[in-house]
Amino acid sequence: MTQPTPLLSVRDVRIDYASSRTTVHAVRGVGFDIYPGETVAVVGESGSGKSTTAAALVRLLPRAATVTAGSITFDGTDILAAREASVRRLLGRRIGYIPQDPTVYLNPVMRIGDQVAEVLVIHKLADRKTALISAIEALANAGIDHPEVRARQYPHELSGGQKQRVLIAIALAARPALVVADEPTSALDVTVQRHILDHIGTLTRELGAAVLLITHDLGVAADRADRILVLSQGEVVEHGTPDEILGNPQHPYTRSLIAAAPSLHTAGGTFLTRARQDVSADALSPTPLLEARDLAKTFGRTDDAPRAVDGVSLSIARGRTLSLVGESGSGKTTTARIILRLVDPTSGTVVFDGEDITQLRGERLRQLRRRIQVVYQNPFASLDPRLSVGDIIAEPLRSLKLAGRGERRARAAELVDLVALPASALARKPRELSGGQRQRVAIARALSVSPELVVLDEPVSALDVRVQSQILSLLAGLQAELGVAYLFISHDLAVVRQVSDEVGVLYHGRLVESGSTDAIFDTPQHEYTRELLAAIPRGPREPAITRGEQHS
Amino acid sequence: MSEFALVRPAEARAVDATVADDSAEQSTSRTRFVVGYLRSRPGLIVSVVWLVLLIAASVVPTLFTATDPLATVGTVRTAPSAQHIFGTDQIGRDLFTRVVYGAQLSIRAAAVAIGVGLVVGALIGLIAGYVGGWVDLVLMRIIDVLLSIPGLLLALAFVVALGFGTINVAIAVGLTSIATNARVLRSEVLKVKHSVFVEAAHAGGATPVRILFRHVLPNSVIPLLSLLALDFSGAILAISSLSFLGYGAQPPIPEWGSLISGGRDFLASAWWLTTAPGLVIVVTVLAGNRVARAFTGEGTIR
Incomplete structure (x- = not known):
């Protein structure tokens, strides 16, 4: 200066x-x-x-x-x-x-x-x-x-x-x-x-x-x-x-x-590799848990209405994580909602564990909820503000009549411990918890029915970086422990790199590229993927790789 | 690269999960807040005390007077004095006693009116808002028709159809408040039903009925409940008006509206026969309005 x-x-x-x-x-003696x-x-x-x-x-x-x-x-x-x-x-x-x-x-x-x-x-x-x-x-x-x-x-x-x-x-x-x-x-x-x-x-x-x-x-x-x-x-x-x-x-x-800060690390699967040491062999069964073929979704009735999702095919193996990356309007959330059966696709099929679930209705669809669960982006909006944490976590158990009152209470206590919240949180209302704590509650709720697939719709993008990394490591640990598969939706490539086995890149409703995490990050084929990668901030002058390794 | 160990419960509590047990501290600060809130609002205290006394009078009238409301206890039309603070009426009954016993009917009728308006209105609003489509369309057009007729006229029509008597008057008054209640709840339901937590309940396997009563209703009914105190004032006024017109309680049973009606022939010679029960109605309505204002978020920082 x-x-x-x-x-x-x-x-x-x-x-x-x-x-x-x-x-x-709020500010205590700032000077510069x-x-x-x-x-x-x-x-x-x-x-x-x-x-x-x-x-x-x-x-x-x-x-x-x-x-x-x-x-x-x-x-x-x-x-x-x-x-x-x-x-x-x-x-x-x-x-x-x-x-x-x-x-x-x-x-x-x-x-x-x-x-x-x-x-x-x-x-x-x-x-x-x-x-x-x-x-x-x-x-x-x-x-x-x-x-x-x-x-x-x-x-x-x-x-x-x-x-x-x-x-x-x-x-x-x-x-x-x-x-x-x-x-x-x-x-x-x-x-x-x-x-x-x-x-x-x-x-x-x-x-x-x-x-x-x-x-x-x-x-x-x-x-x-x-x-x-x-x-x-x-x-x-x-x-x-x-x-x-x-x-x-x-x-x-x-x-x-x-x-x-995820963007300052370049090694892939940071959370995965640490949490999951050698589950890989037995987890890889030949048939995928979920397979989506040629999904398309048009909003509006006209023939020329824009396609929010346009011919997306993907598959997720048991106990693995597939990430969908894209910007707002790329169709990633719509794809997730089709798989969750919250919206109906215009065309295409979703096969879950060998069964075509695209046309499921009524009671059978409700029973499917037991096997596919969801965690939403904003933990401030996804929890009923009038229920206690214990009730929120046990809600799917109650809705699906899977457990009696006593069992539900025991399961809620168990789950609260699983997501590393203190037992005293059970009686609290969501408004008394921080964003990270609420997201833990949302994760516990999704896991309450022991689902085989959890759709994570931008689960950390509303959270501060340090809380982000805690939640991501929690998710990776739970996957290693419970063998649950994740469909991870995110706009943040740096986060995706840390948690995914495979990555699909969505652009204007089309899956422009997909493959293993390493392949996408090391040898991106599509122009748009390269642009996304270039947009990750990574510090000045020297490349981030060396900086990342300085701290190890 | 720094170590990302899998966060296990013990460590995580230290990092993120600071759900400290501070309920004791919280309750003292809440008491202090309530005391401060009331101290700066003497009018609210007076209103609450008045309404509490009124409800007590309607439940146990003997707390306030030992006299029989139907018995002649003194000379006719004596002015208010220490012995008869509201004076006596045209056949020598103690007016204060009759006003106290009148509270019984008036308050009960108001409660019935509010109950009818709340339950029917809420149900219509809930169904219209949640189901939507043609159900919403039909229900809301019926509500529009109800809204297009002046409240008192509508109540009169209902009373004539239902027959005279205080409870029928109460039901009629309750029916007139259905329209506003239904519209308030419907608009709240429309907001709440698109909440993420409602979709989360759906994704968690909840049935529509369960979503409606466990998630949508509790989260949308608060604005309606805060209107209740206002409804109370309106109901007291409407019931008294109908009684004054002779559709409510029949003599000799005391009721505020009919007390005024009975005294209006003596307006020049015995002013207290109309003025005393009239003032009680005015004060009750004002008190109800004051409490309603406190319920609708007065003094909170927006």
Whole structure:
């Protein structure tokens, strides 16, 4: 850091959230500097205070939050102490803000062009006549195709990635000196994510703007930042260059983050190989447990309706894991739901243990539920909020009348132990548990009826990285112990690599490539697979392989 | 690469499963919260106390008065005094006693009205929302018809069909609240039935009936229950109105509406005959509304 004066200087900021019952110290003395033109990443899990810090920078703290100490100085102005009006002159003009969720940050009833022009008009960088022309220019710079057409569209006509580009255009339209990007790509698909991050990088480099990048992904931070700050429970526990942080982490929290980050490991089957030492021989029976042939699903009645799933065939062996990878809209969840018999395929067959289950109805379909179970992506939505954990876990047993009251209670206690929750959790309600704990409950529920196949629909994507790795190792351990087969749905190739025997890549409803995990990752055949692989963030300069091995 | 041992129970508890047993601490903080909440809302305390007294009066009227509501105990139409705090009526009965005994009928009738409205309305809403399709269409058009007729007029029509008497009045009043209850529950059911946990129950092998009553109903009925206190006020008012018109309790049985009706001939000479029971109705309705406001999430941070 050769520059003498920092552009942004954060000193010992403390922020509390007050509710009617308790006070939460969300940020406890965070301090750092950002110099002109530099990219600084703030990394942490949910609840670490990273987004609260970012919100304080742009004075967007929610009403319940109060800054109890500290100062934030931007180019001579104390943002926390200054009058509202003088801060307003900075925001949008000198400080650009890129929010996390592009779907809610655009006004749905305003045209795109007007929303970009607004920031220019407010800061008198353009008058009403020239603003729209400048806005179209800004949209073009943000990498939007046909900017003059897009400028006249409304937000609902754009995809998530395009909306995020619009927000980038708004943030950069006034050529700010600092850009605060709060998880700018977390809501987007991996390949889109990479393009957006590349684009933010290029644009800010051209402008010479500094970037404060808030992210939960250490891999993304290492890829993009000059310096990384690691935040945990409202405090900066470590800061340094990506090489220092990844190569020689000092704080135990940083080490656990690195250990858990799937993208920083390249060896395949991390969890598999450790959990499953020598079950392979007997588990491999010749007939597959589940076989799907030529599945197709069309939504809507017309002949030319788009095909959500288009000719997908797959098979899963007993006790093995097949992963389906793809972006949103690739048909991976629809495929899973067809196999679960929650939606009917337009054509194709599903054969489970030698029996065609595609046409099963009524009672026989209900009995099939015993053998195929599901774990959903969002453990906050998949558990009935009014039931206790014990009741939730025993619910399938009760629905299928497989056990009496006493037996159910005993089985629930057993399962809670199996998924490594304390017995006291049985009487709790879901809202009293963390995300990781809830996902353990959902897994216990799926296993309660001793199914032969469990469909895992993005089981870890709603969880923090360290919790992710705990859940993944739990799943691998349970598979080794119980011999259950998994159909693992994910958009995250790095996670998939750690848990799968075989991988299928879905793209626009078609299975474009499938094979063993090693084959897919080492010798990808399809263009799209290669693009997905390239999108995995893996740290700067040196290849991740050597870095991964430094820690062993 | 760092070690990924399979997480076994003992270690996992240390890492992730911090379900600490803090129920004792939680209960004291809850008590403090409730005390603070009530202290800043004296009106709510008064309302609750009033309603509790009223319910007590309807169950054990002798708690409040030792006099017989049908017996003549003094001279006719004496103004309120220490002996007869509401005065006496046109044939010398103690008005306070008659209002206390009147609570018995009025509160019971209100309970019946609420019960009828709740059960029938909830059932219609539940079925319409969950089944959908033409069933929903037919049920909701019937509800639309009910909604298009003014409540009191509808109740009058029902009473005429069912016959006079307090319980029939109560049923009629209950029937008029079916429409709103059904619509409230239907909209909640529409939200809840697409929840992931409902699909999870389905994937867990639950039958539709089981899903409906174990998962959908308990998760959608809360907004309806919070409307109950408001329904109570409305029912008291509607029942009193119908009694005033002469469709409810027949003399000499005391009921709030009929007490007012009986006193209106003496409005100029004995104001207390209408004013006292009238005030009791007003205070009861206000108290019910106040409690309803507390139920519908007043004071919570949104």
